[in-house]
Amino acid sequence: MCGRDQHAEQSMLVQASDPHHGWIAGSRNSIPTKFAIEKVFERIMGEGPFDDEEQEGQWWQQLLLVPAVTGMLLRQQNRRRWKPAALAHMFARLPGLQEIHYEPWRKWFHAQQQWTDRALRLLFESLSSDRLRRLVLFENFDQTYPASYMNMGGDPMRIPSSHVSRAVANASLTLEHLSASFIWPNLTWLALTSRLLVPQERPTELDDMLRAAAAAAMKMPNLETMEIWNGEKGLAMLFRYQRAEQGQPAVLTWRGTWELTLRPLVIQAWDSVALRHRGQGHVIVKELLNAGACVKSHGDAIRHLKLSRPVIRPVSLRQIQMEHIIREGVQS
Template sequence: MCGRDQHAEQSMLVKASSDHHHGWIAGSQNSIPTSVAIDKVFDEIMGEGPFDNEEQEGQWWQQLPLVSAVTGVLLRQQNRRRWKPAALAHMFARRLDSRKLITSLGGNGAIFSSSGRTNVSATASVYRSPPLLSLRLLFESLSSDRLRRLVVFENFDQMYPASYMNLGCVPMRIPSSYVSRAVANVSLTLEHLSASFIVDARDFFDARELSWKWPNLTWLALTSRLLVPQERSTELDDMLRAAAVAAMKMPNLETMEIWNGENGLAMLFRYQRAERGRPAVITWRGTWELTLRPAVIQAWRSVALRHRGQGHIIVKELLDASICVKSHGDAIRHLKLSRPVIRPVSLRQIRMEHIIREGVQSQ
């Protein structure tokens, strides 16, 4: 279906998506789904399996042999089911012995892709978070000298929380500082790390200890809720300065990207190391003008000098007012991050879902 003309595809879907019982009229969603309907779609894999308790399930996983011959496991975003973090931890423990592993997990899962050494890439569709302890333990279990690349993308839908308001669900997902710290710990031996929405950059850098170093890290991409227009400017400055302090401990860092995206907004802060005698480049690109204050600029100037650069330049790119950002998927497309933070097919699905729901064509 990827080769189909997008306009023709949308027309086909609009004709097929009139269902008054489920709140769809002529291709537009006019009411939110109930929590029961969402639970039915996103039911847990092994949630009500053949085990009486967690201990019995753990014993079952432990009796499985290591399968070092496995080179690929693919469960894409459209899987729509949720993996318990404990089940993922057990699964990876039986697979990560492999030297060449490609794993993609949708639902509350992860995507791990690699070449030569173990890499992990994860996409999670989340409407209600799994227990924070089990999620933290999952990331702690990934700490390994064999793991080189970790890409985690927690997908979300800004409409879903409204279906759970009677259960005290917050309107927007708030990343846990405990999970952020676990991911920060894993990052110390990585070459590449991208953690979108499941981690906040402020918590990631706040977790840093004075002794921490990232000797192998070349690319780091994180999201931050502080990247919003005209709000909490002092906190944003503190976070960007903390990022610069951490970058001083990353001798091989080539690119650091901190970004945010949701309906109506998109922003990217990027540091790129100097190459071939050229200055380092600091870029902001987004739907509003981001003011970098002198203390922030000075902090990143120090990073450029530490990385043996010849000073730095600042590139400002205000996105055209005609650009329509309907979702975090649209934001990713327009921000043009240096490397993929989500698999292309999953990104396309996210954007298409919002196009269909809105009943309009994104730019």
């Protein structure tokens, strides 16, 4: 599918009609029910074949070790969910694992997400390994799904868990590449998302976050690039720190759909990072995205922001963009 002409795909999609599932002439005219969503996102081995978690753990322990496997890709295309505990058992049977790309979907209301976050914390705590070098975490979402859970306390925005963040940070201590959360001595590249990167809402909190990021960067002696970004329908913003080449200034970049003002205390904090990394001051590069830039989803935001390295598998990014094109209807 990746090699097909996009216009051909769109002309095919515009003909699609399935009123029973809320689609007419290629456009969705109603949101899916929570029962439909739960069916698509059903857990793998969720209702069995084991009587309890202890029995399942014993089954995993009986499997042979497979040291030949060095990479694991769990992409967002597979909506069905692996239980985090099952993934922890799976990864434990792969002693040569060096790279993990994990693209789970968020839960749609808080009680479910709290339970999942407890399980995710245990999963990330199990990842502490001298062999693991690259960890890319991308929690995908659909802005329309929470509406199907409003009578059950559906959450429009993901409520972050400090326990999960702390577990990822601890797992990252020997990593060279992380897309998700904080790390230290070996890290050369880091990408984070922040809900504070929105126009003119909480400038003081935004400043505090950027200064906290600078303080973290001070503890990353090998850091070359840190990127903090946010994206959703209608907005996109990237803040990037790039370590100075020898004898050159460090580069601070913002790129987005509105103008981001870096206040003096924020600039001062990143100046200190540049000096720590033996740079000669800094330069600021500003890029206001063209008004014609169409940001229909977080997938479009990633494409327009041009992050220095992938934060999601390219095929997954393309799928996210196509799903939003389909959802909003395709015009021939």
